Amino acid sequence: xxxxxxxxxxxxxxxxxxxxxxxxxxxxxxxxxxxxxxxxxxxxxxxxxxxxxxxxxxxxxxxxxxxxxxxxxxxxxxxxxxxxxxxxxxxxxxxxxxxxx
Numbered sequence: 292x293x294x295x296x297x298x299x300x301x302x303x304x305x306x307x308x309x310x311x312x313x314x315x316x317x318x319x320x321x322x323x324x325x326x327x328x329x330x331x332x333x334x335x336x337x338x339x340x341x342x343x344x345x346x347x348x349x350x351x352x353x354x355x356x357x358x359x360x361x362x363x364x365x366x367x368x369x370x371x372x373x374x375x376x377x378x379x380x381x382x383x384x385x386x387x388x389x390x391x392x
Contacts, residue, residue, distance in 0.1 A: 310354040339388040
């Protein structure tokens with residue numbers, strides 16, 4: 292018995308869309324062995340965020356770097372030891388949602 296699978300593919304236009312250029316630059320910076328894993332994680336993280344807050348997800352997809360509501364540099368460090376509180380707690384919940392997918 293085989294597990295049903297779904298192929299998901301789409302094209303990015305890095306020359307025309309700034310956020311897609313940023314995504315391509317990031318993927319190109321990864322070793323080839325890590326790219327598919329990063330693409331899958333980005334897709335699933337985006338879907339988890341869309342389920343929670345569609346407007347925020349679409350806003351984040353535009354990568355508005357000048358006015359992000361949180362510090363992206365220390366996100367990994369924030370979640371290593373314990374569950375955060377306050378505003379950061381929403382991101383912890385998103386992480387847990389992604390893990391349950």
